[in-house]
Amino acid sequence: MKILEFTRIKPSPDSPKSAAELSLPLTFFDIFWFKLPPVERLFFYQINNSTPAYFNSVILPKLKHSLSLTLLHYLPLAGNLKWPSTSPKPIILYTPNDGVSLTVAESAADFNLLSSKGIYEAVELHPLTPELITSDDSASTIALQITLFPNMGFCIGITAHHAVLDGKATTLFMKSWAYLCNQGYTEHSSLPPELTPFLDRSVIKDVTGLDLDMLYLNQWLASIGSDSGTNNKSLKILPNKGEAPNLVRATFEITREDFKKLRDRALAQLSDSGKELHLSTFVLTLAYVTRCIVKARGGEDDRNVGVGFTIDCRPRLNPPVPENYFGNCNTITGDLIKARDFLDENGFGFSVHKCCRITSI
16 A cells, blocks of 8 residues: 555635534434444445546546535534533534545555455455544544555545444435536535535434433543543544454345245244234344354354344434434444354244344334
């Protein structure tokens, strides 16, 4: 991996939007993820004529300029997470001249393999993801990296602070960037309504009366030996514990015929009780993958296995939150189950039944 450039992309200065300061509070949905390691995502784009000269003269300038225009609509992403001394909790703060860190690199790795469904070592993707800069008094909201694979294509890596935005908001940002890049990125470019971020945090209501935001924050601070009433209001995220050695990645496709076989197998093992279950493709996939992982990892039959997933709360709140809400609006659900229950001859049926119960919560 060769680093070609490290720069900062600011919202377009030709717009009055970039000249105004903007701050957003963190909601309890945001603070739930406050100290967790950031979320990393990679997007591969195949362009066979992407020579270094063409990339640097055409592709990269277009990506940079359209990113600058996109940030006008996503000013919080150009800002930072801050914790003012007068505030009981952190805020997202954008000030004029803030921007997003962008690394430009060139790789000699196998583009076709890394962007394929094939099997390869997970560590091969690590150089493609940028580092999110955090310190005691400031934390970047996102970091970006564009990596050229000469004559093959390029990859965009995004590392996002989970206390600032969830996966759906990250996807919204990437789609907006792609839209403006594809449109020709004029200085007065606008986004369609479905891609325009909804920034009003007042739509998130804590109906519990428990001050969940401060409850979550104090739990985080207690876990690291701090508290919100002292000067030790560090914005550093917890270090990633790292992956198990020798991990590999692969993509598996489950066809319509595969789902039919899985559904038939589940119904055969569940008997009459299976007729009352909603055997969606999500349930069948979760149940099948969970059982495969439990069997592959081995270990003691009496060990606990965690089964869970994240739920988008936007359409589930009352009233519903707009689909283009920018921030975190999700929760997690799951259960702890003994490994032995997945391993007997009816283990798939058991797994389907458990996953159905979890998804119905």
